[in-house]
Amino acid sequence: MTALFRGLLACAAVALATSALATPAPAQPPATSSTQPAPSGTGVITGRVLDRGSQQPLAGAQVVLIGTTRGTLTNDQGVYRIAGVPAGAHPLRALRIGYAATSQIVSVTAGQTTTADFGLNATAVTLDVVSVTATGNTIRQRETGNTVATIAPTTSELAAAGNITDVLNSRAPSVYVQQASGSTGTGSRIRIRGANSISLSNEPLLIIDGVRANNDVGDRQVPGGGPATNVSTAGQVVSRLNDLNPEDIESIDVIRGPAGVALYGTAAANGVIQVTTKRGRAGRTVWSAFGETGSLKQTTDFPSNYGALGTFASNGRRGPCTIDSRTRGLCTVDHIVSLNPLRDNSPFRTGERFSGGGSVSGGTERTTFYVSGDVQREAGVQQTNNDRRTDFRANVRADLRDNWNVQVNTGYVGDRLQLPVNDNSVLGLLSVALLGRPLSRDSLSGGFFSGFTPDILENLSIRQRTDRFLTSVTTNAQLLPWLGAAGVLGLDYFNQVSYQAIQPNRVGFGDLPQGSADSDPMQNYNYTAQGSLNATFHPSASLTSTSQVGGQYSRVTFHGTNAFGAVLTPGTSSLSGTSARFAVSEFNTDNVLLGAFVQQQLAWRDRLFVTGAVRGDRNSAFGQNLGFVWYPSVNASWVLSDEPFFPRVPGLSSARVRAAYGRSGQKPDFRNAITYYSPYAVRVSGQEVGAISFANGGLGDPALKPERTGETEAGADLGFLNGRVSAQLTYYTKRTDDALVQLPVAPSVGSVAQRFQNLGSLRNRGFEVQLSGKLLDTRPLGVELTVGGSTNDNELLNLGAGVSPITFNAGAGAVQQHRPGYPAGGYWAVPYTFADANHDGMIARSEVTAGDTTVYLGNPLPRREWQLTPAVTLFQRLRVQALVSHRAGYKVYNLTERYRCVLGNCLAIADPTAPLADQARAIAAAVYGTDAGFVEDGSFTKLRELTFTLSASPRIARMLRTSAASFTVAGRNLWLSSKYTGFDPEITSTPGSNFTSADFLTVPPVRTWTARLNLTF
Template identity: 45%
Template sequence: MTAQGGNPLVGATVTVVGTSLRGVTSQTGEYRIAGVPVGSYDVSASILGYAPVTQRMSIASGQTATANFTLTASALEIGGLVVTATGREQRQREIGSSVGVVNTSEVQLAPVTSASQLLQGRVAGAVVLQSSGTTGSGARVRIRGNNSMSLSNAPLIIIDGVRVESAETGAGSALGFGVGGQTPSRLNDINPEDIESMEVLKGPAAAALYGTAAANGVIQITTKRGRAGRTEFRAWSEYGRLDQTTEFPVNTYALGNTVTATNPNRGVDRCDIVRLAIGSKPTGTQVGCTGITQTYTFSPLTNSATSPFQDGNRNNTGASVSGGSEAATYYLSGDYEKENGVLPQNHLNRIRVQANTTGRVGSKLNIGSNIAYLTNRLQIPQSDNASFGIFPMGLYGSALPSFVESQQGYQSDPQFAYDWLTYQRYSRITGSLRGDYRPLSWLSMNGNVGLDRYAREDLNRVPRVSAYGPAFGGVYTNGWIQNYGHDIYDLTSNGSATGTFNVGQDLVSTTSVGTQYIRENFHRIYAFGATLTPGIETSLAGASTDFSAGEDNTLNATVSAYLQQQFAWRDRVFLNAAVRGDQNTSFGNNIGWIWYPSFSGSWVISEEPFFPHVNALSNLRLRAAYGQAGLRPGASDAIQAYGAQVATFSGADQPAIIFNLIGNPDLKPERSTEYELGFESGFVDNRVGLELTYFNKKSINALVSKPLPLSLGSAGSRFENLGRVDNRGV
């Protein structure tokens, strides 16, 4: 298989339409499909960025048939493949919903330093919101807006078929305590050099088969795999500089002639904007200004003598090796990343390793494995919106000369912000095993099991600060230390079977059934201590007062089953219907299985004989989709729990119980229903593409925290399904 210029196309997929048989091209553009039964078939070749091509082939008994393809570049993305929730790949032309695909080979020359940047501006409807410019901070991804008032609005992230932990808020978020919005992102743990493609399912219409986790959309990441052929070595190294470019307002201190109602000759005093507005007619004890006599300006954040900023730098060095044969392929990579931010307390050190293998056992079984390991060390400064951060200290400072001399113009001594240590140590391993078995030409079965597990320590420490002034309102003037230890893992297991049948010459039926089990475990221990002993200030062992400790354990499990049916007519009209059922441990006791239906249609109308062939219009596809998906409540939101209490009754202490958790036995997941209509067109031999989609999404049963009356025996609130959120757009 070659491109129009004669160069081989690597990684293209060749499919025998109407069967489960397919092959992938090697580094030389060659492919091989074994076990094709005798008969006539349409053979389709496709790869992202090129227009698909279909040939009619006849297979005779004991014969080998050859089909060569030449593909032309296309701006219209209907020839690529999308991995579905069933584990099988579908061509984009078969899918009735809008799916955004990012092919990393097309952005190799772009200045991309993180996985979230791969999405920036490349997928319509996906917005990447950078939380901060701090080294190590991440970004929030939103797809078609927000869908929930109380739960996370982050999309579900799947890497090589495995759900990965990506919480932005709550106990499982990427940092155990606040640092003014500078939260890291677990999406950026992935090395962008290891990513083959990213697929964005933009809402329930596309992601219904992912069930009670997909209302916010799904980001599917496929990492690179080796290709049959010669061994390929790659190495990269980059170096960059980080500069502080933000413009900060200048602090101003003005003096003027001031008066009060009782003292018209008060004299020179501070003359702020409120006093100027009052003017020479103050009321009561208010102070007014009749005019400014002198103005002082100073910015401690930009003055060269007091500015906290430095020149930052980053470097990333890595290498990969890939290759293999028809029987087995491999991909190995590793990289080291180091970045120093523009603040002296901001550093990142990260090591990542990726190892992917595939193997063929006979002509019917393919197996594969993926494993990724990461270790991360991050120091984040007290900055941005942090109450004791260097930015608020500078912005709330004073330009009065005596204040500039005593505290460099800051609100309080900036050394306190410099000495406050916020540190994270983090290790993560993500791995999966998969198998694809094709016992018959019309039947394929696949299974996948994977684990995402990480251990993390978050350290928050203030040394003895009596020299700098009280912290936290003067409560802990001799330092304190806070430590969080996390152990989090997500287990994913999937199994499905797909049967493909030819119903006559023009109609192909594809039926898939499957099941899934998801288990999410969260374990955290934390401790706090104050009044640090000199010389033992780096450990909780050095604390002597205000000890506190705690432990959190949560478990959530989901069992699912699904059914999908597709009909394809002449490989240009596609109708899909599916349903998924979920049972989740976070549902209320009175709630059973939750079902999510979906329907979609796709029509490549430009391939119809009646379609007028206009030179300017090369391709046109019409599509429509409808689907439902959900978001589960928190792991303990529906649980009713009690605690021991001593109560006084008839003048004596008596054992009693109280509500620790009110619970809600009728608590259901939030349910989002979406429909979308759209088209994709290609112009001038598909050199120019246009895609337009209208979507309308309604989320019901939204969780709202409802205050409860004291007559229930406990003050507080509980989540109930009371809200609704609407989203629509183009």
Template identity: 40%
Template sequence: MDTAGRARPWRRLAAAIAATCLAAAAGGAQTPQRGTITGRVVEAASQQPIVAAQVAVAGTTLGTLTSADGRFTIRGVAPGTVTLRALRVGYAEQTVSVTVAAGATANADIAMRAATVNLAPVVTTATGQERRVEVGNAIGQVNAAELVQERPISNVGDLLTARTPGVQVLPGTSTGAGARIRVRGLNSLSLSNDPVYVIDGVRMTATSGSSSISAGGTLPSRTGDLNPEEIESIEVVRGPSAATLYGTDAANGVIVITTKKGRAGRTQWSAYSEQGLVTDKSPYPDAWSTFGKLTATGAAVRNCYLGSAARGLCTIDSVTSFNLFKDDETTPIVPGYRRQYGLQASGGSEAVRFFFSGEYEGEDGRWRMPEVFENQLRARGTSIREEWLRPNALTKLSGRANMAAALTPQLDLNLSVGYVQSEFRLQASDNNTIGLLSNALGGPGIKYNVVGTDTLYGYRSFTPDRMFQSLTTQDVDRVIGSANGNWRPRAWLSVRGNFGLDYTGRRDQALCRFSECVQAFEQDLGFKTDNRARIYQYTSDVNGTASFRPWESVTSKTTVGAQYFKSLFDRNGANGEVLSPGGSTVSQAARLTAEEVSAEARTLGAFVEQTFGIRDRLFVTGAIRTDDNSAFGADFSAVVYPKASISWVLSDEPFMGRPSWLDQLRLRSAWGASGVQPGTTDAARFFVGRTVVQDEGESGGLTFGSVGNSQLKPEYTQEFEAGVDATVWGGRASLELTHYRKSSRDALVQRVLPGSSGTDSTVVFANLGRVRNWGWEALVNVRPLEFRQLAWNVSVNASTNANRIIDLGDVPPIIGTTIDQREGYPLNAYFQRHYTYADANGDGLLSRTEVQVDTARRFLGYSIPRHEVAVTNAFDLFNRRVRLSALVDYKGGHKLYNNTERIRCASRNNCLGLINPSASLSEQARTIALRETQFQSLEGYIEDASFVRLREVAVVLTPPDAWMRRMLRGRSASLQLSARNLGLWTDYTGIDPESNYNLLTDIPQDFQTGAPPRTYTLRVNVGF
């Protein structure tokens, strides 16, 4: 593919942008001498300075942030009367008029009124920061810097969970596990539905399930590398109507992360210490067993199952049960310990500002080798390694340095570098025959069961003293760096350049020394896997913005830009089996294999955006972007993504006669398109080596590894959204309501190749499918009480999503075990044969003749939540010295396959519905439909997974600043007590409705999987 050839038009466009900027600079001597505006921004009521307020000259590209004492300086202002606009989160927008003389300095002080509801007047877009009222899209905002001080936050997933409508977070279920994030439903059948992540202007690697070695349990995600303590804010661009200018891959939304920056003023130090417990209060099921007699012979029999008893084949004498999770001697669950220590510094002058941070974080998971098995190891004379006792743990070191310099009145430079080094130990669990939960949940229902000479204490086949000796680890070194320059050669012209690199060095290892692991699959002979990956993401972004006022009542802003992204994944791996005694390296193995994997993708795009503002209340925007990508088919050149939006501040219109209770009413609408690129090699035709047997013997040969598709193009998603925003009662309440409709065409679908195609590949991707999403989103903030000694704030965010496969092309329905892809139904929908039952003889036991199963499959429901409502209540007491908050989260309208109970009934033979005569008829019926009918049905194990969870509870105590200065010579302090996942209400009969171990698919997987842990945290913050 001649990507370089395709890039020439965009190179010419970039050159034209540069030439325009140089020409504007060259004409600088022809313009009148410019002036300067200085001043101070304060809170109207207290006259206290407001730090980090944005002060800008309306209709130009000139602006700055206030320092720690609220002061600001704006240079290069054209002579005449201008309007200064001040914006700050939590304050109402304020404007003042200033007259500037040529070569002189004008002073303008601004008093801002605090808004009771914490409003965010500025949002981040692909072209920079914009006033919220000018943007026609709904953009979710998360104040990360505030949340980490007040809530139990340990990762980016915690920051996003239930914070903004339309964003769904499925948390990890073990220490170090990643979270899966979806924005406004699912768009693709075959490609990733992950959003794009951008941090300080750099496209970030955010792979879910980022590991080359699976232990069966939850895998890490690269978003988990980020330190929430370094983040200032997160903005969620929810769909293509807002993400057009981010280009190909942005159809699933964009998550824009901004890290903390320095503020002018004296150096301010912040230190924090966090200690916590990680616990597990999940309702792990009992294992059941029976003893009875055969009816025909009277012989004793172990496990007389209910179906057999109902048919008179055996009688049940006794029923036993055992739950090793509730037994102090055998349970592998103990409280884990979390600790975190950090130090940050911020300050500088108006010319140079800095922010530095460093942190250590450590966490031991909630699994531990029970002492009874530790004693068995000692009895065998085994030298115990510490990592065997705690098989799931995480250690992380992180640091950040952000610098900002005003090199000249027209040129600013920002540098940002973040580093993280982590060591992660994964527990073998979940979908793993020799893993912990497979054996703990599959036990026989008695405590002192014995296999061979080993006492298993209720475990199925393998015990922790063997399982925990197999180690799977991941070590990561990661650097994310960016350089951002802003050049303002004219008051009406600015040029922005952003360049960065995200580099991840990843080492995945699995080790089992000779004779140390389970005696199955040759594991006790020893093995070692060592896979080393390098992951690069390069970003280059240049754009120029020209701002004019062609008429007194009209402003115009034109932005032209070009972007280049490149991602590179390069991994080498080695595996050795049958290790020599004492050996721990691949080279000490008898059987060796090696592999190499490399993948590269490049995107080159250009865009132009035009915005008109009319009387500062009607804003109309149009834009277009075109992209070329190395993953496109050779016969497909480039893709074009258009965009249009309108925002109308209706309350500012004279005909509204704004009532006293209405602060602002805005109508908005947007339409736009974006895409998702095919997989790196989906379009490529390539060969693989093959051994050919001929008369003269074996020889080397080639065959198609993939026939490719030269016409392959990106999946193309269009979205329309419309909404209304309102603020009332002096900022005491606000509403954001949005409706969206999103349609994806050219969705990649696998077409099966005929056997005569002469290729090892059995499928080829083609752009055949169409998928549709639509829904509603709402965000309500209310401050019902506002007194000095008591204030109450309520925040409610809610969303609903519907999803349909509109077309699969010429491909027939894709039928799976539990999941089907069918036209007219949701993506990843549950289908199963329906069954009915009736206890005909009234004996309380069902036989297989009393359960009837249909032959046809029917739709059961969605596999991801359709509805979500999150309610946050916060109370401020005693002049805001005590803050109480709680977050309740509801998710519903979906099903979850309880595969844990299915395998316990199907092959572990220890479930309630199979053995216990007191089991309900519904429990018995689903077991019989699974095991004993002619047409098997799993319908009974696909359960309603709706739930309500008490997600967060927190208490924050803040002593008076005067007390801190007098007692500790400090600036501020706070003490936080908090808990996460404290309560759960659900009808789901499995361990937890949020159980999910597999981040590689969009279908939640509850298969011998633990629940998200419960955490308790004590945190101290001190500022100097």
């Protein structure tokens, strides 16, 4: 810990060095105009940035002195100003998303103001798109050999998105977001370029304004410590990623794999989602406001519950007569009964959504600000599903000196969420509705299982109260003309309390009539401290050398308790009102990371770039015998079209080739490498005495290492038709070694059954393509199109010598396995064949033949996906945009229908007119115990979003006393095409797990329509 403490001090010293080492200069008063005199020996650069075609000013364009950290953004009039520029000739660059960057040499005279204007051409080519690096600096796409997907949500896209995972869904190749359910406030599963780990999380690293932020998924958020809460929804989980307010997002950079994230070190192997929140711009103060309202509706056509009545030959009595009984000659059907409680007695309501808020931004050349606040209320389609959110953000940037700036970002979210019990619960809404038996007393309660009507289930819900603060301080200084410094200090903190109170005598199941109370508070702290130095040299007129060195300190602490009590006093709702079966537990996590990195880039004539870097990490979760772990990277980018020898090909306007290699890792879970004990009371000679035993999972391996993933990617970026059309092609292959595998421990050790060891390896490889462009750009009509797609081939290479395949999700007749030579988490089951041999239109058990051993059926994650985003603009006022998503090459376990058939209430087991394949899979499951027929093709095509945005003309905007106004109508989950026989192939009852996946009584996604008004003053 002493070394780690010294490392923290070193990082903090670098972050604060800007104050001590900044070039001495008298403090300047805030600039109010471009005529303010410059300090002696320096001058001022000012000018405008315009759209070259329309000659309209471009707000938010970035103007930077090449090779330094000095730069600024243009205001609403496209004007910029950079003060304190040393006298001499300087290369200056202007760039903005959607435009090609332009550079020029500007000669600065001491004490004078130099004007440099820019005209930028619109382009679909992404070579000059700027993204944020691991060191906190910015970099253009042309300078790096790996791909970065940059997502900048528009107001119309925000109208269609309920949270940040909706913003990410189907926006970039290889970024797979699985919308797990239709419950308001629940999370999604995110995978980038497949799954890398068997035992550790496969969720990406989340960074917000330079701070490592919590991105846990689920109600089990204690690494290595067991469940964080006794309060369970029985399936759906909450994602901390959705705490981030989409309204405050400036851009999202998705770095897809280790080839581009080596400098992020341990925890970045699954890719990085890097969020930059909005900043203010110099100029007039801009006020913005929005209001949104909408509805949520469950549009799924839920199946009926069936029962067949017949007469039994043995005793002449009437009773339930399934196809199996009928084909065996035991009974004769004379009547089929059906009930559909979700249609005839629908418990679903039309949900409502409301959100509103505003922001104010502006400032001078010295100080800018952005302040926002909004509220959101959403009532889901179930009575016990409601969410209330309040968000606040304040971002302030100040130039303390001409060569030194500080950015302070602060955000708060308060969330009050109510979740229903669903999925794998006998008391879930879909459970009681879809497992109801028409031939029993269930028919007296509207068809709901055992009389558990929706009004009874309304007594079961989980409430969660979350308060989250995220603060960061970022500083940049140009210490010398060739030397810059950057630093980040930040904290991500949240306090979450999950609780449930079940009043006595409200739910007649098990011990529930006694009533109970759960309360599970938890606190999580993520600290980040990072500092770096950046040196730029020009060994020759054609060569630029950029060197970076820095360090990072990160600490994550977690504390949570579980408390439960039964026999609740009526009318009370706290633990103090309980009197029996008390249970309490406590969980703690404290993980410290110390990292150091160095990077060297050589740039030749701004067209050929070669970069090498290495990062070393030491982490408290590593085994005690392990020191620093090193992650190297190297990448190259060559803009061939800038070379004089590049042939002039008609229609081809730019061409770049690139390649990158890098390694990253994932630390073991907390305490996996540590041996620890739990106290017990034992009786010795008739008396109780204290004793200890290995805690569950407490037999650590002192040699435990992080999982390490190496990735190579290569590709090309092409521009056509003067930049109107762009194409991006990428191939990647990555391999994870030292993957953690749980091995059994000899029973003689004690209570420990398994412990982790570094044994396994996995591989992912695939292709990515993205095409985008403006197909037509005229005043009456504009047509844009973006098409993206990817493939992923996942394979578990080995589990270690002599280790048997790992089986999980084995509660029914199909299982998932980690088996070498196949995709991780693949589905396995005993196969069967069938034939209607007697041609009676029914499948008998004698006509179904089951195999002898399990076979591989398919993988749980899509192997292919593509997205299509067309947009049409009419008369520059009406814009219509759609988002179509397609995923294929994977299987979905339809466990809902399997249970219905085994219980005897699905159509296939009752009605002889049901398809033969459906009858056969029901017979195979009921008689032979194989669910191979219920592992179905999950391929689908979905119209995920459709938006209509009408922008007000300048005359109407003036009538409204605004500078701009727009009205958007947006729909989500509007159409689905799939051969999958369940509700929706995207849903899963276990989104918080790594691979476990099944459609098991999960509420499918809802259809939403919203109307949104945006005003700018």
